[in-house]
Amino acid sequence: AQSVSQHNHHVILSEAASLELGCNYSYGGTVNLFWYVQYPGQHLQLLLKYFSGDPLVKGIKGFEAEFIKSKFSFNLRKPSVQWSDTAEYFCAVNAGSGNTGKLIFGQGTTLQVKP
Amino acid sequence: GAGVSQSPSNKVTEKGKDVELRCDPISGHTALYWYRQSLGQGLEFLIYFQGNSAPDKSGLPSDRFSAERTGGSVSTLTIQRTQQEDSAVYLCASSRRTPPGGTQYFGPGTRLLVL
Numbered sequence: 001a002q003s004v005s006q007h008n009h010h011v012i013l014s015e016a017a018s019l020e021l022g023c024n025y026s027y028g029g030t031v032n033l034f035w036y037v038q039y040p041g042q043h044l045q046l047l048l049k050y051f052s053g054d055p056l057v058k059g060i061k062g063f064e065a066e067f068i069k070s071k072f073s074f075n076l077r078k079p080s081v082q083w084s085d086t087a088e089y090f091c092a093v094n095a096g097s098g099n100t101g102k103l104i105f106g107q108g109t110t111l112q113v114k115p
Numbered sequence: 116g117a118g119v120s121q122s123p124s125n126k127v128t129e130k131g132k133d134v135e136l137r138c139d140p141i142s143g144h145t146a147l148y149w150y151r152q153s154l155g156q157g158l159e160f161l162i163y164f165q166g167n168s169a170p171d172k173s174g175l176p177s178d179r180f181s182a183e184r185t186g187g188s189v190s191t192l193t194i195q196r197t198q199q200e201d202s203a204v205y206l207c208a209s210s211r212r213t214p215p216g217g218t219q220y221f222g223p224g225t226r227l228l229v230l
Contacts, residue, residue, distance in 0.1 A: 034218075036221075042223075043206075043221050043222060043223040043224060044206065044208075044221040045221075046218055046219075046220070049218060090158060092158075101146060101148070101163065101165075101210065101217055101219070102148065102160040102163055102171065102173075102174065103148075103150075103158075103160060103219065104160070105150075105157055105158035105159075106157070107157045108157060108158070
């Protein structure tokens with residue numbers, strides 16, 4: 001069965017620190033990859049997505065992620081975090097052709113940025 | 116434009132009662148998904164609708180759960196004989212089409228508490 005693993009459950013950073021959140025998935029075929037963010041009291045929002053092409057994708061608010069097929073990874077990065085980045089981050093995978101589009105989510109990573 | 120809307124935003128019910136949760140997808144989106152977000156299980160896929168195709172019910176946890184989508188738009192998730200373990204946030208998402216290209220947009224969720 002497909003699964004998604006986020007290695008960091010709770011990350012605490014100071015403002016201006018660099019961020020990298022790990023995401024690994026288990027599926028050997030074509031995948032579509034997503035990072036969603038949930039700010040306190042708000043609903044899930046799409047940060048960025050990868051379907052095909054350039055494996056380095058850029059999203060909103062200065063976030064980027066790199067798809068490394070050989071490592072089954074899709075890590076999220078931001079060079080300099082802000083207090084407003086405090087949120088929960090979810091990596092999600094959708095298996096390729098012939099599927100219904102359902103997302104398999106990781107357990108989420110809570111990011112706390114200290115001002 | 117308007118996003119995905121869900122109602123009610125909160126629902127408290129007694130064990131054994133039936134509940135209905137409603138989702139209004141984004142206009143023009145043909146794909147609709149239900150997910151559940153709970154402390155112990157994270158974000159789990161429940162069911163998927165796409166146009167007039169048979170729904171993918173593979174994520175429904177028991178036969179107490181059912182969902183329908185009328186007229187290709189509004190969807191209702193019904194939980195019969197609710198149990199305490201059904202307490203969770205139920206999320207609805209819609210997309211213009213399934214991936215590739217079909218990004219899912221999430222609603223604010225319905226927080227269900229079963230006493």
